[in-house]
Amino acid sequence: MKKLLFLILFILICAGVTAAQTGVKKKRPLPQEYGRVILNNFSEKAGLPPVVFDHWLHRSRFTCRLCHVDIAFAMKADATNIRAADNAKGYYCGTCHNGKMIYKEKKVFESCSTKPSADLKRCERCHSLGKNVKREYDFVEFTGRFPKERFGNGVNWEKAEEDGYVLLTDYLEGVSIKRPALAVKKDFALAPKVEGMPEIIFSHKKHTVWNGCETCHPEIFIGVKKGTTKYSMIEIFDGKYCGVCHGKVAFPLLDCQRCHSKPVQ
Amino acid sequence: MRKLKILAAVLTAASLFVFFTPHFRQGLPTPGIAHAQAQDDWRSEFEALCARTQDSAGLPVEELKSLVERCDKLKPRIEKLEESQRKVYLKRLQMCRDLYAFVLESREKNATPAP
Numbered sequence A: 001m002k003k004l005l006f007l008i009l010f011i012l013i014c015a016g017v018t019a020a021q022t023g024v025k026k027k028r029p030l031p032q033e034y035g036r037v038i039l040n041n042f043s044e045k046a047g048l049p050p051v052v053f054d055h056w057l058h059r060s061r062f063t064c065r066l067c068h069v070d071i072a073f074a075m076k077a078d079a080t081n082i083r084a085a086d087n088a089k090g091y092y093c094g095t096c097h098n099g100k101m102i103y104k105e106k107k108v109f110e111s112c113s114t115k116p117s118a119d120l121k122r123c124e125r126c127h128s129l130g131k132n133v134k135r136e137y138d139f140v141e142f143t144g145r146f147p148k149e150r151f152g153n154g155v156n157w158e159k160a161e162e163d164g165y166v167l168l169t170d171y172l173e174g175v176s177i178k179r180p181a182l183a184v185k186k187d188f189a190l191a192p193k194v195e196g197m198p199e200i201i202f203s204h205k206k207h208t209v210w211n212g213c214e215t216c217h218p219e220i221f222i223g224v225k226k227g228t229t230k231y232s233m234i235e236i237f238d239g240k241y242c243g244v245c246h247g248k249v250a251f252p253l254l255d256c257q258r259c260h261s262k263p264v265q
Numbered sequence B: 001m002r003k004l005k006i007l008a009a010v011l012t013a014a015s016l017f018v019f020f021t022p023h024f025r026q027g028l029p030t031p032g033i034a035h036a037q038a039q040d041d042w043r044s045e046f047e048a049l050c051a052r053t054q055d056s057a058g059l060p061v062e063e064l065k066s067l068v069e070r071c072d073k074l075k076p077r078i079e080k081l082e083e084s085q086r087k088v089y090l091k092r093l094q095m096c097r098d099l100y101a102f103v104l105e106s107r108e109k110n111a112t113p114a115p
Helices: A001-019 A055-059 A066-071 A085-087 A139-143 A158-162 A206-213 A234-236 B002-019 B024-028 B031-050 B063-077 B083-108
Strands: A037-041 A049-052 A187-192 A200-201 A259-263
Touching: A055 A139, A066 A206, A066 B083, A085 B083, B031 B063, B031 B083, B063 B083
Parallel strands: none
Antiparallel strands: A037 A049, A187 A200, A200 A259
16 A cells, blocks of 8 residues: 555655656757747738748848838837838838848848739748748758857857957948947946846947947937846846847847956956 | 021020020929929938938937937828828838937936947
């Protein structure tokens, strides 16, 4: 009787341990899938699969500012409400994907067409969720020589730019506005809430070069005076503040030392 | 006969002069030209306004106030554009306006912007 009771108890404990390991764990995306954006405002309603947008490919060629300010893409998936008609008129994806623009001696394919005779194969280049579509650029091949990083898509983009592997375009004729050169912003330190944690060195320079000012202020960081916007790692992991980009498209929050980088005194 | 020729030449020269005078042309706009001018008007105002975002942190308070006011004034004109153009340019204008208002608030509190 005792043996049976012990066996039942043992099975229950094993089952409990197994259950605790599954179901709630979030699967880490593969490097080529990190930052992938799925757009489905209107696709399925129009009888097409949702759009699979490879953020890594676009970020290897253009600054964040160009797309999120000059072309007006929102910072959240599906928040832009892009319609095929917008693209066909030369806005959003259609700003570049218009069948006319030449990039590195190659014509950029046309994104959407309102013509009923539109080539479905072309539609599938973007509307590809759940389809076995061969991508024009292979992630592993494309980023093979780029400096490596531990997390995210495994690429240190900052270093890749420094080393000349990527050259980011920040101006599009007819779309961007000619502006005076950006004043170099100083990097600064932010104190962490947890005692003993290294201070955060915020690279204002790098962020302004890639993002401009209006990508972050005031939509993401509304505090006026340095230190007045109080935020925690919980909020950041929840997709607020730094978490708007980091953990989604920019290097993930698991890479603590990338931000908490000032040596503890 | 000679006098008539001179009169005709003078009248032709005068009418050509009057026709090519800007005031005269403004009085007789063709619909296409007027539309194109209206298009260019909002666009050039938009570009002038949003061209200052990069150096907004160094602008004086009065200029920032003026930029915010001009953004608010331009908004109704952009709202009248066709759907796609309206979506894109309203968002772009809003971002510029919000940044100027943010810097203005920062300046008035005599503090530096937080990240």
